[in-house]
Structures are given as C-alpha cells and as structure tokens.
Amino acid sequence: MDLKVLIVFGFFIVFVESNLTFKNWLLKYNLNYRTNSPEFNRERKQSFDVSVAFVTVNKLKYNFEYELGLNGFADVPFQQFQNSFNGLILPSDPSQRGSLITYKNFTQILPNLVGITPAAPASVDYRNYSLPVLNQKLCNSCWAFSTLSAIESKLMMKNSSFKTPLSAQSIVDCDTVNLGCSGGWPTKAFNWILQNNGNGVPSADAYPYYGYQMKCRNVPKIPVNLKAVIQDYTNGDEVKMKDIVANSGPIVVAFHVTSYFQLYSDGIFYDPTCNTKCSVVNHAIVIVGYGTDPVTKNDYWIIKNSWGTSWGKNGYGFIARNKGNQCNIACWAIYTT
Structure with a gap:
C-alpha cells in the first residue's frame, strides 16, 4: 500500500477511534477535567488525539518488536512530558x-x-x-x-x-x-x-x-x-x-x-x-x-x-x-x- 494512502487511512481511523476511546480512557485512569479551564480541556484532548495518531500510524508504518499504547501519559504533550x-x-x-x-x-x-x-x-x-x-x-x-x-x-x-x-x-x-x-x-x-x-x-x-x-x-x-x-x-x-x-x-x-x-x-x-x-x-x-x-x-x-x-x-x-x-x-x- 502506498505510504500516503496508509497515512490517510491511519488518520481516518484516528478520527473515529479518538472520540470513541477518549471517554473510556478518562474512565480507565480516573481522570476528570471538569475542574480545569475549557482551554486546558481542549489542549489535553488535542494531545490525546496526537497520541492516538502517533500510535496508529506507527503500527501501520513500522514492524516494531515492541508495542505503543495509550497509557496514562497519552494526553501529555511530549515537550511537557520531558520537562x-x-x-x-x-x-x-x-x-x-x-x-x-x-x-x-x-x-x-x-x-x-x-x-x-x-x-x-x-x-x-x-x-x-x-x-x-x-x-x-x-x-x-x-x-x-x-x-x-x-x-x-x-x-x-x-x-x-x-x-x-x-x-x-x-x-x-x-x-x-x-x-x-x-x-x-x-x-x-x-x-x-x-x-x-x-x-x-x-x-x-x-x-x-x-x-x-x-x-x-x-x-x-x-x-x-x-x-x-x-x-x-x-x-x-x-x-x-x-x-x-x-x-x-x-x-x-x-x-x-x-x-x-x-x-x-x-x-x-x-x-x-x-x-x-x-x-x-x-x-x-x-x-x-x-x-x-x-x-x-x-x-x-x-x-x-x-x-x-x-x-x-x-x-x-x-x-x-x-x-x-x-x-x-x-x-x-x-x-x-
């Protein structure tokens, strides 16, 4: 499969999966954003979507010997994670x-x-x-x-x-x-x-x-x-x-x-x-x-x-x-x- 098609397909999966899985992910890790600002909530959701895309595309593109997953840090931007x-x-x-x-x-x-x-x-x-x-x-x-x-x-x-x-x-x-x-x-x-x-x-x-x-x-x-x-x-x-x-x-x-x-x-x-x-x-x-x-x-x-x-x-x-x-x-x- 052509790489561009693969990536587009990956992002389509992301769009569908991210909304279905975000609520379940919040429940799994007992997270509640209600006490934070709407801007914070949007940023966390966006970061989660980036993680979903990252995991999905890498699974499609590479044959890793290890697995990536949506763990408890999936809503944290990498730069913030590093810091x-x-x-x-x-x-x-x-x-x-x-x-x-x-x-x-x-x-x-x-x-x-x-x-x-x-x-x-x-x-x-x-x-x-x-x-x-x-x-x-x-x-x-x-x-x-x-x-x-x-x-x-x-x-x-x-x-x-x-x-x-x-x-x-x-x-x-x-x-x-x-x-x-x-x-x-x-x-x-x-x-x-x-x-x-x-x-x-x-x-x-x-x-x-x-x-x-x-x-x-x-x-x-x-x-x-x-x-x-x-x-x-x-x-x-x-x-x-x-x-x-x-x-x-x-x-x-x-x-x-x-x-x-x-x-x-x-x-x-x-x-x-x-x-x-x-x-x-x-x-x-x-x-x-x-x-x-x-x-x-x-x-x-x-x-x-x-x-x-x-x-x-x-x-x-x-x-x-x-x-x-x-x-x-x-x-x-x-x-x-």
Whole structure:
C-alpha cells in the first residue's frame, strides 16, 4: 500500500477511534477535567488525539518488536512530558562523571574500574527483590526514586522479610546536593544518604510522597547501612554492565527518553532516533535484570521505571541490549555495596 494512502487511512481511523476511546480512557485512569479551564480541556484532548495518531500510524508504518499504547501519559504533550517527568542532571564537573567509589569519609576517583567476576549467567531477574512501582508525578525526581529502588532491592536481597518502601519525598525535600523537583544525579543522592543523612531514610508511610518539594521534616529513619557507593562509567560497554548487574543486583542507570518511550507498552524497546552520546541523558531508571527472547533471540535489559503502573508492563520495561547502547542505557552503572 502506498505510504500516503496508509497515512490517510491511519488518520481516518484516528478520527473515529479518538472520540470513541477518549471517554473510556478518562474512565480507565480516573481522570476528570471538569475542574480545569475549557482551554486546558481542549489542549489535553488535542494531545490525546496526537497520541492516538502517533500510535496508529506507527503500527501501520513500522514492524516494531515492541508495542505503543495509550497509557496514562497519552494526553501529555511530549515537550511537557520531558520537562515534568524526567529530571536527570549530569554533574557539571566532568571529573564527577567518571568512575568513582565513595565511602563514609572520602571519595576516590578511579580511571577505570575493573570488571567484576565471576562471569555473568545468561539471564537474571531481580523483580522479586523489588517493591511496587511508584509514580514520581509532576516532579523531576527520577533520581530519587531510582536511588531508593536500588537501595530497597539491596535490603531485600540481604533480608527477605524487608518490605518497607522508603520515602522519596524525604530525599526530594532534604537532599541538599540535588535540586528536588528540578532534578538531580543518583550518585549524589546515594552519597548524601551515606555521608550526610545518618545512613538512613524514613519510611514512605512516615514521610509520604506528594509530588512537589516541601520543607524538610525530621522523622525517624530506617537504617540502610550503605558501605560504599560505586559509579562506574561503563561508556556503552554492555558486557561489563551485564557483569555488574549479575554480581551486584539492581543498578541505577542514565537513559535518553524519546516520544516513543513515553507511550511504550510492552516488548523489547528499540528506538534508532535515540542519541548515542553519553552526555545526552535525561532520565534515571533501574536495571533489574536481563535476558534473551527465546523466539527472536534478541537480548534485552529489564528495567523498573517511576512513572506508575500505567506505563509499560505494569511499570516495567524491556530495552534492547547489545544493540548499540540503546538510548545510552550502558553509560553509567550506579550502585551500592
């Protein structure tokens, strides 16, 4: 079929489907625009229509190995999504972007961290050592959520009875080296917990999340007992990254979010439009495993996001592995001992 005909056909489907599905979509995600201005309502509906067109045309035009869908962000313009749901900020000092190991009283800069042995198995999956996926809301706090998710997993691996979510709000409010809802860098958050916060974090029940920055409150902390924080500048080396995940558990990584990733639903995500420079990253996620699809034989990373369970596969996703450092996922490995 001619591409122009295909696109016209796609937009015809869009016109019919968008009006039929918009009300159902609002009900599914329990959204109500009545309290907002008519202009806001129109803008959201227009953005939803753009998402419907985007999903429909891409399904017709491309044979993706992954699925796009009308998730809970389908009414958010991509530019606003970038500005409100990410939050990763690279350190301004280039020396702080390299390989580092931080202890309680000092940080050591390491030119090259040696790869971890023993050799990694063919696949690992730490999702059983992960607490429920959360939603950072309209706050650029991915750096806080990813940091705490990695710490929670480490605590669960040491003690199977640990089931207490840690407070991302306390990190957003109290961390003095990052910028709250304006963004941050996970290594700085790990180091702040280790060196300045008594090596502990309040529970999410004691210090609940609101999605905006508030005045820091002093509440009792749960000891997390970090011994050291490691930032390994892996520079796209996915074999080394695999070894780290296999032998250290879930790790925080930097990522470059595109419009395709916003509406990702399932399957192994691969976007050839992603930037390939490690300096171009805008989001922090947690790698919780890796494997290979038994049918396609394509390798993938398993990632945990902080955009709630409407995104991806109940908040998790699969990213292409050994395919050119997809969206810069293998530039940094940040984790604790």
